[in-house]
Amino acid sequence: MPEPMGFFTDTTVCIGCKACEVACKEWNQLPAENGGIRELSGDSYDNTRRLDGIHWRHVRFIEQFKGPYDGRWLMMSDVCKHCVQAGCLEVCPTGAIIRTEFDTVVIQSDVCNGCRACIAACPFGVIDINPVSGTAQKCTLCYDRLKVGLEPACSKACPTDSIQFGSIVELRTRAQKRVDQLKSQGVKAELYGADPKGSLGGLNSFYLLVDEPEVYGLPRNPQLPSRNLAKSAGFSVASAAVLGVLALVGLRKRRMDDMGGPGAGGSN
Amino acid sequence: MSDTFFSGAPHWAWLIILYFFVGGIAGGACLLAAVVDWFGGPEDRPVVRTGYNVAAWGAILSGALLTIDLGRPLRFWHMLFQSANVPALMFKGWSPISFGAWGILLFGLFAVLSALGGMAEEGRLHNAALRAVGGAVRGGLAKVVGGVAGLLGVFIAGYTGILLSVTNRPIWADSPWLGALFVASGASTGAAALILLAPGRGATEQSLARLSAFDTKALVVELLVLVLFVASLGSVNRVWIGFWGLVLLVGVVGLGIVAPLRLHLQRRPLASAAKLVLLGGFLLRVATILASEGIERYRVAAGM
Numbered sequence: 001m002p003e004p005m006g007f008f009t010d011t012t013v014c015i016g017c018k019a020c021e022v023a024c025k026e027w028n029q030l031p032a033e034n035g036g037i038r039e040l041s042g043d044s045y046d047n048t049r050r051l052d053g054i055h056w057r058h059v060r061f062i063e064q065f066k067g068p069y070d071g072r073w074l075m076m077s078d079v080c081k082h083c084v085q086a087g088c089l090e091v092c093p094t095g096a097i098i099r100t101e102f103d104t105v106v107i108q109s110d111v112c113n114g115c116r117a118c119i120a121a122c123p124f125g126v127i128d129i130n131p132v133s134g135t136a137q138k139c140t141l142c143y144d145r146l147k148v149g150l151e152p153a154c155s156k157a158c159p160t161d162s163i164q165f166g167s168i169v170e171l172r173t174r175a176q177k178r179v180d181q182l183k184s185q186g187v188k189a190e191l192y193g194a195d196p197k198g199s200l201g202g203l204n205s206f207y208l209l210v211d212e213p214e215v216y217g218l219p220r221n222p223q224l225p226s227r228n229l230a231k232s233a234g235f236s237v238a239s240a241a242v243l244g245v246l247a248l249v250g251l252r253k254r255r256m257d258d259m260g261g262p263g264a265g266g267s268n
Numbered sequence: 269m270s271d272t273f274f275s276g277a278p279h280w281a282w283l284i285i286l287y288f289f290v291g292g293i294a295g296g297a298c299l300l301a302a303v304v305d306w307f308g309g310p311e312d313r314p315v316v317r318t319g320y321n322v323a324a325w326g327a328i329l330s331g332a333l334l335t336i337d338l339g340r341p342l343r344f345w346h347m348l349f350q351s352a353n354v355p356a357l358m359f360k361g362w363s364p365i366s367f368g369a370w371g372i373l374l375f376g377l378f379a380v381l382s383a384l385g386g387m388a389e390e391g392r393l394h395n396a397a398l399r400a401v402g403g404a405v406r407g408g409l410a411k412v413v414g415g416v417a418g419l420l421g422v423f424i425a426g427y428t429g430i431l432l433s434v435t436n437r438p439i440w441a442d443s444p445w446l447g448a449l450f451v452a453s454g455a456s457t458g459a460a461a462l463i464l465l466a467p468g469r470g471a472t473e474q475s476l477a478r479l480s481a482f483d484t485k486a487l488v489v490e491l492l493v494l495v496l497f498v499a500s501l502g503s504v505n506r507v508w509i510g511f512w513g514l515v516l517l518v519g520v521v522g523l524g525i526v527a528p529l530r531l532h533l534q535r536r537p538l539a540s541a542a543k544l545v546l547l548g549g550f551l552l553r554v555a556t557i558l559a560s561e562g563i564e565r566y567r568v569a570a571g572m
Contacts, residue, residue, distance in 0.1 A: 052276075090362065093360065094347055095358055111351050112339075113343035113344060113346045114339015115338055115347070119276050119279070120278040121436055122276065135340060214274075219272075219273075220271060221271055222436075225434045229364070229430070236427075236430055236448050239448035244299070244303070246486070246489070250481060
């Protein structure tokens with residue numbers, strides 16, 4: 001049995017070259033948007049803007065500028081987090097979403113029927129419909145490459161090793177060393193998703209960040225969608241019980257009224 | 269900021285809104301038909317038959333809407349059977365969309381049987397096979413089938429709200445009250461549909477007055493649950509500052525709940541109030557779904 005595999009993304013060395021995006025699209029044969037005629041975002045050098053069914057890698061450009069000489073660029077190559085407790089896998093009604101032997105999460109395109117429950121369930125906004133297949137799609141962590149002992153296309157292409165692929169245990173050790181190194185240099189650095197006791201049992205694609213998670217478009221405390229199931233079902237049953245009783249009482253009252261009418265009164 | 273603002277919109281739009289609305293009416297009407305079937309008098313039979321008919325057609329329409337909305341409609345059966353391991357069933361008790369698929373199937377089955385029973389009672393079935401099925405659903409069996417359909421009807425009206433709550437989307441996952449709200453709305457719109465349709469099948473003034481009295485109570489419950497829903501959203505309520513907030517306040521609360529309640533109190537024509545209740549029920553689904561669906565656009569615009 002292979003050990004859990006994943007990505008460690010060190011955002012401090014990402015240069016925003018988008019080689020990972022290109023490698024991902026090329027290996028997975030993902031189509032261009034709008035036939036390749038893409039509308040520019042107009043307010044950023046980032047024109048991909050988000051992860052979706054045909055963009056399984058997205059390099060976020062976070063432009064923090066207070067003035068012409070006071071600012072910085074943050075760059076982060078974003079991807080599916082391959083959560084240890086995955087919301088998408090939890091809600092998928094067709095069984096299309098599976099956990100692989102590498103502890104990654106994969107959508108089987110030939111099983112998915114495009115109901116889109118997984119899109120709403122993912123706390124990171126990773127999944128979307130691929131308009132060509134009509135099914136939900138996202139990063140597979142190059143399952144096909146892993147099966148034959150190859151590294152995922154994105155990390156292979158990354159020229160700065162911002163995206164590192166390997167066993168999760170080894171990546172965590174490496175990531176902690178890098179955090180310690182940065183902190184010793186006075187850089188505010190934190191790991192996001194590396195803690196197996198944290199949210200969603202840890203993320204098999206985790207990050208080194210130098211600002212708050214929200215700045216990178218990441219939720220501070222991602223949760224499973226099923227957290228609401230018991231409470232929501234309980235309130236629904238209570239509401240149904242109240243309405244059922246109201247209907248029953250109304251009808252029973254009518255019957256009693258009928259029984260207590262002139263005919264009934266006469267028999268007393 | 270709620271963590272739900274970082275999720276993606278599932279593009280559940282008009283077909284799903286229509287399904288939630290139709291499913292609510294079908295479920296509510298079926299519940300009322302079953303209650304009247306069990307506890308009403310012979311003069312209420314037109315209401316019972318109308319209710320089961322609304323439920324049956326609603327279930328069929330619901331199934332069609334859901335199937336058409338899929339990215340791959342021909343794979344709709346993947347929700348019921350394991351596609352690579354037929355005939356093994358596909359069922360996840362913790363996934364509302366999974367148990368909902370089974371719920372719609374079973375609701376449709378029992379609602380159609382009840383409707384056929386009602387049509388056989390009226391002598392309206394001309395096809396021999398349908399007449400045989402409808403004829404078999406009578407007496408005690410009809411009550412049991414109708415009762416099961418009624419219980420499944422409540423489920424269909426409410427699980428759609430639970431389905432929305434069991435996501436990571438803004439508004440939907442920020443409150444546990446959507447299921448309860450949709451149950452109440454299903455009851456009020458179901459009663460309204462019966463008030464509008466049952467006279468065509470010979471419902472008496474008395475039956476309609478009883479339905480109207482129930483609708484008043486259902487609207488009060490709906491209003492209370494709506495208040496609890498909005499209160500539970502906390503800081504997320506800022507999403508209502510805009511068009512969808514106006515729809516919720518004016519369309520749902522004003523036109524869909526307060527106005528029909530006022531008409532009921534003034535003993536004005538039942539049909540006018542019922543039409544407003546249906547409008548309010550539709551706008552409730554529109555506002556709750558599209559308000560959340562639209563949020564991703566702001567997220568993208570903000571470069572998040």
